[in-house]
Amino acid sequence: MARTTPAPLPGAASRNAARARQSLGDAALQSLGALTFILMLATLYLALIYAPTEAVQGHAQRIFYFHVPTAWVGFLAFFVVFVASISYLLRGGRTTDAIARSSAEIGLLFTTMMLVTGSLWGKPIWGTWWTWDPKLTTSLILWFIYVGYLMLRAYAPTREQSARYGAVLGIVGFVDVPIVYMATTWWRTQHPEAVITADGASMAPEMLLAFLVSLLSFTLLFLYLLIQRVHIQRLQDKADDARLELAAREVQRGGIQ
Amino acid sequence: MDNLTYLFAALAVVWVGLYAYLYYLGQRVRELRRDVDAIEQESELHDRRTTT
Numbered sequence: 557m558a559r560t561t562p563a564p565l566p567g568a569a570s571r572n573a574a575r576a577r578q579s580l581g582d583a584a585l586q587s588l589g590a591l592t593f594i595l596m597l598a599t600l601y602l603a604l605i606y607a608p609t610e611a612v613q614g615h616a617q618r619i620f621y622f623h624v625p626t627a628w629v630g631f632l633a634f635f636v637v638f639v640a641s642i643s644y645l646l647r648g649g650r651t652t653d654a655i656a657r658s659s660a661e662i663g664l665l666f667t668t669m670m671l672v673t674g675s676l677w678g679k680p681i682w683g684t685w686w687t688w689d690p691k692l693t694t695s696l697i698l699w700f701i702y703v704g705y706l707m708l709r710a711y712a713p714t715r716e717q718s719a720r721y722g723a724v725l726g727i728v729g730f731v732d733v734p735i736v737y738m739a740t741t742w743w744r745t746q747h748p749e750a751v752i753t754a755d756g757a758s759m760a761p762e763m764l765l766a767f768l769v770s771l772l773s774f775t776l777l778f779l780y781l782l783i784q785r786v787h788i789q790r791l792q793d794k795a796d797d798a799r800l801e802l803a804a805r806e807v808q809r810g811g812i813q
Numbered sequence: 814m815d816n817l818t819y820l821f822a823a824l825a826v827v828w829v830g831l832y833a834y835l836y837y838l839g840q841r842v843r844e845l846r847r848d849v850d851a852i853e854q855e856s857e858l859h860d861r862r863t864t865t
Binding site: 600604613614615616618619622623626665668669672673676677679680777781784785787788791792794795798799801802805806809 | 816817819820822823824826827830831834835838841842845846848849852853855856859862863
């Protein structure tokens with residue numbers, strides 16, 4: 557059989573353009589990563605050296621500079637899941653679904669850190685690793701809700717079902733977030749109340765600076781991780797689609813022969 | 814354990830957790846890019862076979 561000269565591939569130009577866009581996006585993401593890393597180092601300095609030692613709790617109080625920002629990122633991540641889930645149910649779209657799934661995974665990571673650092677703070681101050689206090693119990697329930705969410709996403713029979721069921725749970729599960737936040741107001745609890753309220757912050761200015769820088773660095777870290785994770789989810793979807801398309805073409809080719 | 818030990822244990826949880834997650838994400842990106850490239854190459858080969 558005579559071989560013909562292979563024709564230029566029709567998708568080659570668009571693939572090159574996509575690769576150029578990807579490398580530009582990679583550079584922006586690397587810049588965000590570098591900024592986040594510098595701010596995380598600054599947080600370490602401010603929390604461990606710059607901020608004064610608390611008079612009653614001693615060094616254990618410094619766990620606060622990591623415990624509260626991890627809790628904040630957990631709540632923020634679940635809020636993103638909530639908004640993306642509503643958007644998915646209203647308009648559909650793979651990107652919103654990828655954002656919801658990715659944000660839930662990151663939220664679960666930070667909620668786990670929040671629970672562990674809280675336990676490590678509780679032991680020297682309360683004398684126990686864990687107590688069935690309303691704030692702690694509702695936080696643990698929140699952790700289980702999003703473990704359930706990720707299990708549901710992983711085990712649903714089809715991608716569409718995974719996205720739809722996940723969106724419903726992403727909306728319903730978010731109900732626990734305000735309950736966790738308000739637990740210290742609604743019930744008598746061992747857990748300290750919010751240190752920053754509408755009336756101001758109840759801490760020394762150096763402590764406040766360390767806390768705010770920590771909040772900023774953890775928020776940027778969340779953004780960086782979310783972009784990375786969404787990118788992975790889209791690559792995964794692309795690979796799944798390409799595999800299916802290739803298999804369909806192989807079947808078609810087999811049918812023609 | 815004194816209070817400083819609890820503080821460093823908490824720090825370790827945060828930093829090791831973050832590092833492990835970033836490492837996991839990096840591995841996933843590399844694996845998926847390899848997968849997508851392999852599928853694209855296979856698809857191009859398939860196109861050439863059908864045009865010859």
